[in-house]
């Protein structure tokens with residue numbers, strides 16, 4: 375019996391096509407499920423890449439990989455003299471929701487990378503993280519065409535079919551100033567007591583009821599987009 379399957383892609387691979395194969399509908403009752411995307415970042419090379427792209431209109435290739443990740447293993451930290459907080463800030467500027475684990479020779483506690491249930495609708499720590507997340511705009515230091523995180527918020531209940539058609543406009547028809555890689559959110563659906571969760575990787579998205587809203591919790595809609603945000607006010 376296998377506990378986990380780790381798929382290692384080539385360094386420059388776009389994980390989105392793999393995700394669309396492995397991220398299966400619960401109703402298919404598959405015995406495997408997609409748990410999370412883990413990206414290993416070479417801290418020394420990452421620093422060099424960032425320095426090379428300072429004042430340039432392009433961004434490091436590593437940003438693509440960070441955008442899709444649920445966990446970043448920041449490896450080779452023994453080779454980096456400057457402060458690691460700054461590297462972690464750069465990673466979180468791209469993907470504000472990613473968990474960063476520092477390592478030397480990728481020695482990490484496996485509990486921090488396995489069974490994260492990043493795609494599980496009932497993952498309560500992920501829900502809590504989303505509920506508490508409040509950063510509203512990409513940092514000013516980023517170029518307009520870099521990859522960053524954008525969070526939108528609305529308190530009033532929304533109509534599920536309208537949200538789905540709006541998402542399809544954004545993700546399928548690309549009718550926005552954003553190129554969206556990843557998206558996570560919670561939705562307050564009209565006439566429903568269920569908190570709904572939203573997940574998207576490129577064109578593939580899912581909105582599902584996760585659990586009842588608790589009495590003490592203020593209902594809200596919050597969507598976090600990770601991608602190329604061409605205009606802050608889009």
Ligand SMILES: Nc1nc2c(ncn2[C@@H]2O[C@H](COP(=O)(O)OP(=O)(O)OP(=O)(O)O)[C@@H](O)[C@H]2O)c(=O)[nH]1
Nearest residue numbers: 384385416448449450451452453477478479480481
């Ligand atoms: N000092 C130090 N060396 C490391 C660390 N991790 C890996 N190495 C060494 O770096 C060298 C290259 O290893 P990696 O960067 O992991 O290379 P790789 O994974 O084979 O290469 P790609 O898959 O092409 O990125 C090897 O000699 C490793 O032993 C680390 O954390 N610190």
